[in-house]
Amino acid sequence: MQTLLSAHDVVAQKDYDPALPPMPEDLPDDEEATRIVCLVKNKQPLGATIKRNEVTGEIFVARVIHGGLADRSGLLHAGDRILEVNGFAVDGMEPKEVIQVVQSRSQGTIMFKVVPITTRPVNNQTMLYVRAMADYSPQQDPSIPCADAGVSFRKGDILEIVDQTDALWWQAKKLPSTMDCAGLIPSIDLLKRKQRELWWSQPYQPHICMQTLSIVEEEEDLMAIDDKCVEADEEAFESEELREEDDNFTTNEEGIYIAGFRLSMRLCRRQFHSSTQACCHTRCPSSCYSTLNCPYEEVVRYQRLPQDAHRLLALTGPSGVGVNELRRRLIEMNPNIFQGAVPFTTRAPKAYEKSGREYFFISSEIFDSMVYNNRFLEYGEYKGNLYGTSIESVKEVLNSGKICIIDIEPNAIQAVRTHELRPYIVYVKPPSLERLRETRQDSCIITNYYMNRSFRDEDFQEMEEAARKIESQYWQFFDNVIVNDELHDSCIQLLTVVRKAQDEPQWVPVSWIRPITES
């Protein structure tokens, strides 16, 4: 017992605090209150940046990175003035020289003598989650205070913003993250400014959306030339369409009709997708100009409740990649669960057609008024008739309790992304050229001019090129990506993705959950 007590006394009398330098005796009365901060550093960075007052030469802590060593110590704060590092007076030094002093002690104890900031800003910020709508690389940004402290991100990445106190540099973590430590990202204003500078610094390069428009014009020219060399005349073409529908798209045994696969509708969308991007600045939604307005989109985690309507499933991809094939297979496999939306048209019904089954047949006046009232997700013209997929058609399927599955041109994504449809957007990506050649040997495509012809090498190259353009403009909007290599595997993948979309929490724009009410 006595040994135990004496052991206690020995331990209790020992001094475990770090040995601080003795207080100088000749301290002037007006000496500022200083704090000695001792940090034991392992290999990880200190987690703070510094800046120099160019007039006085004084060195200050510019920011403390959330979750970093300095932050976790709770002893260093943005605005603290650094007097000494490991006994070296730093006033008048260049920030680089100060960093060298810190780095010379890559591990072990570092001692800072600081004048603490008197009024520390209260951090009353709530956590914010955003989806990046642009790419950012700190290593290529000469204006970042410390490139090593930066977080790089790609379009579509989810960022957890933990600090917005600085007007220029926010602190964030890229999710999913196992790191405690945040990093620097440009604030929304700074990123907008950077994008604007990039935009205006390339005045002679055609902007992406303008390129798309010129492609459309080219296609229309081609169409005019090709009218002379189509394999079949219009009638024969129509009858091909009829045969296709007889084979695949009539009522099946249970009386379920697969809507939205009609050839004219598909061709009109392909030809006239320019109608949703009439003007670069106002309508080009997702590319160049609008990302300047919103480089970060605020998002929340959303879990659909069993009683809620299903989320719309929208497939998109370059022409010929297999969007329709995947959609058709999904509906055929589970017609009680999946259904397409019935499109509208101004063309006259054929003898075998029923309104509300193949199409809703309406007059041009009604069609125009629906366009005027923004009731179409997509619309266009083909051979003098108008075709379009309406919001109501989609809602009708969703309200019936089924999952509505549609395919859209990428430039219709913005029209689909509304809180009432809450779409889950799947991008169908082509595999490598080699795999396209191997897997599409027995497949046929429908081109603007030929009904069913074998794939050619130039089709694959066009597909790859189109995929590159789509990805560079729209990647941020894709909730999931399926590489359509082996068809069977892609179908299984799509089924898994659908289950995820409906039953697992997903990041969605905050405006879908808390719609902005106009006052």
Ligand SMILES: Nc1ncnc2c1ncn2[C@@H]1O[C@H](COP(=O)(O)OP(=O)(O)OP(=O)(O)O)[C@@H](O)[C@H]1O
């Ligand atoms: N993974 C695949 N392997 C082999 N053939 C495929 C695969 N996916 C699709 N196909 C075939 O490729 C052809 C084009 O597919 P599909 O009609 O679905 O294209 P799409 O993406 O809808 O393009 P578009 O809208 O321009 O018609 C079809 O004959 C289809 O059966």
